[in-house]
Amino acid sequence: MSDLATKKPPMKTKTHFDVPLKIKTVSETGEFEGYASVFGEKDSHSDVVISGAFVKSLAQWAEKGRMPAMLWQHKMDEPIGIYTEIREDENGLYVKGRLLIDADPLAKRAHAHLKAGSITGLSIGYTLVDYEWSKDKDAWILKEIELWEVSLVTFPSGDSARVSDVKATFDRGEVPAPKLIEKALRDVGMSRQQAKAFMSKGYTAIDDQRDVDVENGLNALKAISF
Numbered sequence: 001m002s003d004l005a006t007k008k009p010p011m012k013t014k015t016h017f018d019v020p021l022k023i024k025t026v027s028e029t030g031e032f033e034g035y036a037s038v039f040g041e042k043d044s045h046s047d048v049v050i051s052g053a054f055v056k057s058l059a060q061w062a063e064k065g066r067m068p069a070m071l072w073q074h075k076m077d078e079p080i081g082i083y084t085e086i087r088e089d090e091n092g093l094y095v096k097g098r099l100l101i102d103a104d105p106l107a108k109r110a111h112a113h114l115k116a117g118s119i120t121g122l123s124i125g126y127t128l129v130d131y132e133w134s135k136d137k138d139a140w141i142l143k144e145i146e147l148w149e150v151s152l153v154t155f156p157s158g159d160s161a162r163v164s165d166v167k168a169t170f171d172r173g174e175v176p177a178p179k180l181i182e183k184a185l186r187d188v189g190m191s192r193q194q195a196k197a198f199m200s201k202g203y204t205a206i207d208d209q210r211d212v213d214v215e216n217g218l219n220a221l222k223a224i225s226f
Contacts, residue, residue: 030081030099030111036122036150037093048139054088057126057147061086069149070097072106074125076149080107083150093124095150110152118154125149
């Protein structure tokens with residue numbers, strides 16, 4: 001029997017998948033290459049992209065004679081360059097592009113951060129077409145993805161993305177899964193013990209834990225406040 005269930009989560013129409021920056025080269029003139037998605041790796045949202053997920057979308061881009069956008073931190077009004085090659089290989093989604101450092105001050109800034117190592121992630125913006133839950137992997141298997149853009153981001157699979165997901169869920173009038181809230185609390189400063197205590201007993205449970213740093217816990221609540 002397959003370990004894939006037919007149920008699907010209340011996912012957003014458009015979402016992000018983040019990976020640690022796997023840059024192969026960065027030139028003085030702004031060219032770089034690396035991987036925007038790696039097959040088989042689970043991100044912070046328990047998503048795993050599998051081989052073939054981008055094939056149809058990349059074919060559609062090729063038909064248009066265009067490439068997905070290169071953005072700064074997923075900001076649609078802040079393109080910073082162009083991609084000259086995007087394709088699947090045995091490892092994942094390979095990208096090759098050029099930052100417009102001579103024409104765009106933001107691209108020049110991104111280039112400096114890229115070379116210094118202060119930019120640590122690539123993130124794809126996409127529409128999810130087909131996916132299933134794998135009980136064995138404890139993850140959502142992303143089988144088909146409509147790719148829109150690939151961004152340079154400060155944090156891969158990071159804290160801010162998960163906290164934003166929790167806030168966005170509440171904004172839609174929905175209640176986030178307890179597991180997601182617990183992980184978000186840990187991302188913004190709570191210890192594992194504090195987050196679990198808060199989820200089970202509420203605010204007073206944090207103050208009862210004298211063996212942990214209460215101030216960190218309170219700061220975490222402020223960071224995730226709605």
